[in-house]
Amino acid sequence: MSETQHDRTAGPGAPSGDWWNRRPYRSTNDRKIAGVAGGLGRAFGVDPVLIRVGFVIATIFGGFGLLLYVLGWLLLPADGDQVSAAESLLGRGRSSTPPALAVGLSIVAVIAMFSMFSWGRPFWPLVIIGIVAIVVARKRAAQGGCAGHRNQQQMDEWAKRMSQKGESWGAAAEQWIAKQPWSGTGENERKSSTADSPFEKPAFWDEEGAAPKVNLSKNSGIPAEPTPPAWDPLGVAPFAWDLPDPAPAPPAPPAPRQRSMVGRVTMGVVLLVAGLATAGIFAGWWQLSWAGVAATALAVVAIGLLIGSLRGRGQSLIGPGIFLSLVTLALTITGIDGTSGYGQQTWAPTSQASLQQEYVLNGGQGELDLRNLAVPAGSTLATEVEVRAGQASVIVPDDVAVNVTCTTNAGEVDCLGSRESGLRQEVTVHQPGSSDLGTINLNVHVGAGQAEVRNG
Amino acid sequence: MAEQTRQDRRHVSVIGLLFSLIFLAVASVGFTGDPWWLFTEATKWVIAGLVAVVGVILLFTALPGRQRKNIN
Numbered sequence: 001m002s003e004t005q006h007d008r009t010a011g012p013g014a015p016s017g018d019w020w021n022r023r024p025y026r027s028t029n030d031r032k033i034a035g036v037a038g039g040l041g042r043a044f045g046v047d048p049v050l051i052r053v054g055f056v057i058a059t060i061f062g063g064f065g066l067l068l069y070v071l072g073w074l075l076l077p078a079d080g081d082q083v084s085a086a087e088s089l090l091g092r093g094r095s096s097t098p099p100a101l102a103v104g105l106s107i108v109a110v111i112a113m114f115s116m117f118s119w120g121r122p123f124w125p126l127v128i129i130g131i132v133a134i135v136v137a138r139k140r141a142a143q144g145g146c147a148g149h150r151n152q153q154q155m156d157e158w159a160k161r162m163s164q165k166g167e168s169w170g171a172a173a174e175q176w177i178a179k180q181p182w183s184g185t186g187e188n189e190r191k192s193s194t195a196d197s198p199f200e201k202p203a204f205w206d207e208e209g210a211a212p213k214v215n216l217s218k219n220s221g222i223p224a225e226p227t228p229p230a231w232d233p234l235g236v237a238p239f240a241w242d243l244p245d246p247a248p249a250p251p252a253p254p255a256p257r258q259r260s261m262v263g264r265v266t267m268g269v270v271l272l273v274a275g276l277a278t279a280g281i282f283a284g285w286w287q288l289s290w291a292g293v294a295a296t297a298l299a300v301v302a303i304g305l306l307i308g309s310l311r312g313r314g315q316s317l318i319g320p321g322i323f324l325s326l327v328t329l330a331l332t333i334t335g336i337d338g339t340s341g342y343g344q345q346t347w348a349p350t351s352q353a354s355l356q357q358e359y360v361l362n363g364g365q366g367e368l369d370l371r372n373l374a375v376p377a378g379s380t381l382a383t384e385v386e387v388r389a390g391q392a393s394v395i396v397p398d399d400v401a402v403n404v405t406c407t408t409n410a411g412e413v414d415c416l417g418s419r420e421s422g423l424r425q426e427v428t429v430h431q432p433g434s435s436d437l438g439t440i441n442l443n444v445h446v447g448a449g450q451a452e453v454r455n456g
Numbered sequence: 457m458a459e460q461t462r463q464d465r466r467h468v469s470v471i472g473l474l475f476s477l478i479f480l481a482v483a484s485v486g487f488t489g490d491p492w493w494l495f496t497e498a499t500k501w502v503i504a505g506l507v508a509v510v511g512v513i514l515l516f517t518a519l520p521g522r523q524r525k526n527i528n
Contacts, residue, residue, distance in 0.1 A: 295486025302479035309472025318472065321479045328486040335489060409491055424492060 026078040035079075036072035067112040073097070074105050090319040103322065110326050155249055173237045263316040266304025270297045270320070282339060291331035298324040333409045334389040334447035336362050349373055355383055363389040370396050370440065371456045379438035388447040395456035396440065401433030404442040406451045414452045415444070429453075477509075 027038030030048055037055060041048030058065030074086040083093030085102040095102070228235035231245065277293040280286050301321045308314015341362035348369040349355040359368055366387045375381060385392050396402050396416075406415035407426045413419065415427040433439070444451045481502070485493055494502065 289489055291486040291489060295483040298479050298486065299483040302476045302483060305472050305479065306476040309469040309476060312467050312469050315469060315472050318475050321475060325479060325482040328482055329491065332486050332489060332491045 023076055023084075025081075026072070026076045028079040033069075034073045036069055036076060039076060039079075040072070067109060070105050070109045070112065074102065074109065086319075089322070091315040106322060107326065110330075158249065169237045169240055173239065176239065177236075262304055262308035262311065262314040266301060266308070266314070266317055267320065269304070270300045273297060273300055287337075289331070289335065289337045291328060291335070294324055294328040294331050298328050330448075334363075335409075336388050336447075338362065352376075352379070352381060355381055357382070358384045358386065361387045361390065361392075363387075365391045365393070367393045368395070369456070370394065370400075373397070373440075375400050375438040375440060377436050377438055380441060381438065382441040384443040384445070386445045386447075387449060387451075389449055390446070391450045392444050392446050392452065394442060394444055394453045396431070396442070396453060398455050399434045400431075400437050401439040402429075402431040402442060403439065404429050404431070404444065404453050406444045406453060408446045408449070408451050410448045411446055412450045413446075414450070414454070416453050416455070431455075 024039045024043030026035035027042055027048075028035055030038030030042070032038075032052065037048045037051040040046070040051050055065040055069050058068065075084050077084045077087075078096050081088075081093075081095045081097075083095055085095045085097035085105065087093060088095035088097065089099060089102050089106075097105075226238075226241065228238070229241055229245065232241065274293060274297045277288060277296055281288055281290075281293070298321065301317050301324055305314050305317040305321060308317065341360060343361075343364045344366075345359075345361050345364065346367045346369065347356075347359050350372045351374055355373065359366060364387070366385060368383075368385050373381070385394055394404075396404070402416075404415055405426065405428045406413045408424075410423050411425075412421040413425045413427045416429045416431060418427045418429050420427055442453070444453055481494060484498070485491060490496075
């Protein structure tokens with residue numbers, strides 16, 4: 001696709017209509033990585049270097065620039081592409097970005113979003129705003145018609161204008177022909193015979209019976225008349241033959257793919273199952289983890305995709321399946337369960353009786369303070385702290401023997417100075433204590449986040 | 457007429473089949489609640505399942521009816 005085409009179809013200067021179809025294109029000429037900055041600079045008339053600097057600064061201060069760039073890579077089509085990489089994953093057209101790279105970028109985007117936004121208040125407004133924006137955009141697209149319909153309207157208007165011009169050219173040509181002496185029309189003959197002349201009789205070559213001296217009907221060496229162009233097959237507008245041919249009509253867009261019935265039925269069942277499972281959790285009908293809810297919806301998508309694939313259809317379910325897979329994995333890693341146990345919590349037991357066997361927090365920050373816990377000599381106290389998403393912090397006294405094991409599915413472990421980070425980390429540390437005091441056996445588990453045990 | 461019907465018949469989507477199997481595997485992870493289930497307890501089942509799937513495909517494509525259809 002050429003630069004000229006993009007200037008006409010993309011960017012803020014493009015004609016009004018569906019904003020999604022007027023997205024800037026990623027530049028293939030001015031690119032350092034994927035051409036996002038080059039395409040944005042071209043569309044908005046800004047130096048791409050400034051946009052690149054903005055991406056770098058935003059990446060350094062918070063990482064938001066990386067997320068934006070990856071989203072631009074996923075959602076903006078490149079020069080020459082039919083659709084963006086994300087849309088190509090959904091089977092809506094061709095993109096130069098390989099599917100494997102697009103899936104990788106999607107994972108990077110999700111990880112960046114998860115690392116940037118907490119599960120608390122700032123996250124859900126963004127989700128709600130995104131859903132509302134998508135719904136509004138789809139409604140506008142439905143009202144404004146699809147791109148193919150708009151192109152058809154433009155072609156109709158062009159044809160109407162051309163028809164009007166043709167009629168006016170035809171009328172002008174008829175008038176011009178009628179004025180010519182060779183036209184042979186009655187009006188012309190009458191005009192020529194009645195025209196005022198300074199001579200008493202017509203010239204000898206116009207007299208009746210005068211034989212023509214030159215036979216014009218034969219090939220006499222006079223150059224032949226120019227042939228009319230294709231747009232004037234009747235040759236009625238010779239005065240316009242030297243005009244350039246009209247630009248060819250824009251190519252008709254490919255016919256939209258018919259939506260698969262398997263995909264629609266599957267998505268309907270997915271929504272029903274997910275809604276029923278969620279309602280059951282809130283109503284207390286069953287004890288199902290949120291990972292189980294997502295896995296149920298994903299299983300329905302997988303079965304629908306399996307049935308559709310055997311019939312050569314249903315590929316529109318791949319996109320929702322990837323999304324549900326990421327959600328399922330994230331919820332499985334955290335292990336979030338139930339509807340309570342979120343926020344900041346501090347526990348400070350002082351006696352063996354008040355020490356619970358387990359302290360659990362679904363999401364947020366949990367702190368267990370054992371500094372004031374009485375540990376009699378010869379006794380062994382055991383407890384566990386589990387924070388499924390967030391930070392677990394335990395403060396132990398210096399003079400008590402402690403056997404502590406810190407585990408995390410994804411995140412960082414800082415267990416009495418022993419630090420590890422990454423996936424599936426486990427650190428076991430023993431702290432010797434005074435013989436006058438007992439022993440504390442402690443297990444700290446964080447699904448996704450940070451587990452910390454320190455002396456106080 | 458039969459030729460036309462055969463041409464109109466859609467082919468099986470291999471990509472769709474592959475993704476559906478991946479999604480089922482990820483769903484099993486969600487049902488167990490153990491993120492590492494696929495790489496620990498389920499490893500032997502995954503390998504056995506893949507071998508079985510390949511065997512079923514070989515058997516299916518070797519059926520006499522499908523061979524005759526391919527020749528035609």
